[in-house]
Amino acid sequence: MAVLTDASRREIWAKWMRENEDPVSIVKSDLRAAFNALDDFMNTNATAVNNAIPEPAKSSLSTPQKARILMEVIRQRFVKGS
Amino acid sequence: MAWDLVFSAEAGHGTAVAFITGIDGAATPDLENEQYVLNFDPSNDNAAIFRGVVPEGYASGSSTTVDIYWHASTATGSSVNWEVYFMRCQDVTTDISSTAQFNSTGVAISDTAHSTVKYAQAVSGTITNANMDAVAAGEEFLMLVVRDAAGDANTGITCLRAVKLSQT
Numbered sequence: 001m002a003v004l005t006d007a008s009r010r011e012i013w014a015k016w017m018r019e020n021e022d023p024v025s026i027v028k029s030d031l032r033a034a035f036n037a038l039d040d041f042m043n044t045n046a047t048a049v050n051n052a053i054p055e056p057a058k059s060s061l062s063t064p065q066k067a068r069i070l071m072e073v074i075r076q077r078f079v080k081g082s
Numbered sequence: 083m084a085w086d087l088v089f090s091a092e093a094g095h096g097t098a099v100a101f102i103t104g105i106d107g108a109a110t111p112d113l114e115n116e117q118y119v120l121n122f123d124p125s126n127d128n129a130a131i132f133r134g135v136v137p138e139g140y141a142s143g144s145s146t147t148v149d150i151y152w153h154a155s156t157a158t159g160s161s162v163n164w165e166v167y168f169m170r171c172q173d174v175t176t177d178i179s180s181t182a183q184f185n186s187t188g189v190a191i192s193d194t195a196h197s198t199v200k201y202a203q204a205v206s207g208t209i210t211n212a213n214m215d216a217v218a219a220g221e222e223f224l225m226l227v228v229r230d231a232a233g234d235a236n237t238g239i240t241c242l243r244a245v246k247l248s249q250t
Binding site: 010013014017018020021022023024025026027028029031 | 123124125126155156157158159160161199234235236237238239
C-alpha cells in the first residue's frame with residue numbers, strides 16, 4: 001500500500017476545511033501537514049492495524065469493512081459528543 | 083464631491099463563471115445570526131458578482147476606496163486575501179454577454195482574521211480608474227469579489243457581509 005496521492009490528500013484537506021464548524025487557530029499549511037502525517041502513519045502501520053483484528057473477522061471481512069470498523073471506533077472515541 | 087456606494091451581501095450572488103482567471107467556484111448564500119452573507123470556500127477561489135451605477139460625483143482622476151466587510155466563520159489569526167475586479171458597461175459599446183470583459187487587474191486586499199471567530203471586520207484598499215476598467219460617472223458597472231483562497235492561510239469559510247466604494 002502506498003500513501004495517498006497529493007490530489008487525494010488535497011481533496012480530504014479541502015473537505016475538512018469546508019465542513020469544520022469549530023474554531024481553528026493554525027494556518028492551512030499546518031493543517032495540511034497533519035493530513036500528510038496521519039496518512040504516512042496509516043501507510044506505515046496498516047499491517048499492524050489489520051493484525052489487531054481477531055479471527056475470523058480479520059480474514060472474513062473486506063478491507064473497506066474493516067476500515068469502517070476503525071472509523072466507527074475512532075468516531076466513538078474521539079468525535080462523538082465533542 | 084464625496085460619495086459612497088454600499089453593496090450588502092444580498093445585493094450580489096455567487097458565480098463560478100471564469101470572468102477572471104483562477105475562479106473555480108461560486109460563493110454561496112448563508113445566514114449568520116439572521117444576517118445574510120456570502121460564504122467563500124477556504125480551498126477554492128470563489129467569486130460573487132454585484133451590479134451598480136457609478137455616482138455622478140465620481141472623479142476619474144482620483145482613486146476609489148474599496149472597503150470589504152467580512153467575518154471569519156471558524157479560523158482565527160490567519161491571513162485572508164480578497165480581490166475586487168470591475169467591468170465597465172459602456173452605453174452601446176459593451177457586449178454584456180461576453181465573459182471576458184472584466185479588467186484583469188483589480189485590487190488585492192489582505193486582512194488577518196480576528197482572534198475570535200465571527201467578529202465583524204473591515205479592511206480597505208484603493209483602486210485607480212484604469213483598474214476599474216475606466217468607468218465613468220453615470221455608467222453601469224459590474225463588480226466581482228474573489229477570495230484568493232490559494233494564496234491565503236485561513237482554514238475556514240470566510241463570510242462577505244458588504245462592500246463599500248467611496249471617494250472623499
